[in-house]
Amino acid sequence: MPQPHTAVYTGSFDPVTLGHLHVIERASRLFDKLIIGIGINADKKPLFDPQERVALLENVTHDFSNVCVEVFSGLAVDFVRSVDANIMVRGIRPLTDTAGEFTMMMANHQLDPSIETVFLMADERFAHISSSLLKQIAMLSDDDEQLAKFVPLKIIPELRSKLRS
Template sequence: MTLNSSHTDAGGLSHSIAVYTGSFDPVTLGHLHIIERASKLFDTLVVGIGINADKKSLFNPEERIELVQTISNHLPNVRVQTFDGLAVDFVRSLGAGVMVRGIRPLTDIAGEFTMMMANRQLDADIETVFLMADERFAHVSSSLLKQIAALSENDDHLAKFVPRPIIPSLRAKLAAPSV
């Protein structure tokens, strides 16, 4: 069962399609947990990987698509694609009426609230649904992952934070000389 599975609003946006946007660089167990939970709430969940040319990414967009697809391939209603520009414009371009945001206690709430209010002003037809991060993943960040990977060769340590299929790619990226 999904939230408003057949509901379309006056603006023609479907509330059965939700979009979860982020950089996913790298994708973490926290991201996967939000993807799995959101996929149960909506008929279709699009994971939108944001491309920000001004931000130095560890993985390029194609690699991030592949990594997110790898860890979400057990979810038939999830698809993955990249976007650039405003997330709210991307959500509208897909005909979706819902933007999913995962939030970590304390660290994300103020920023996510500000973003939600700005998105509402840009497009009042798109709703934001917040899913609180599981306490096991509430402290996970990409900088923490990079530090653990750099300081420990034990994959079991990394597996507490990233899906196991991601570990070889993460280690290879961190071992490669910077360009």
């Protein structure tokens, strides 16, 4: 039987943004255990490989004692089940994510009605942040202070290194 106070937050996290980190921080206060599931999408060419994303997420979440990071492939609902959870956490940005996330929630509910989805609305400071936007800024700006408005300071060296290669 699933643990009632374990939640799973899935995404590509390529790379982790301040928006992701804000959702992680809030969800870690709501649930006894939060598992961050890094999804593998064979159709996408990620900037960071799965193990690099694990390392980046572990680096920025190490202060949260109830958070762990795992990689998965396949359906998110299958991953949620595999870790004995029944709650999915989704961060949404106003307007841009709502329709897609609602559709995904309904599909997940059809696949497994026992899994509930909890939406956490992005704080207005982070509502505009996307991985593609921050990659663009990182490529065009050498100013780490500007980039730190979008990603955790701890990952800026790895992000810059990856974009240079």
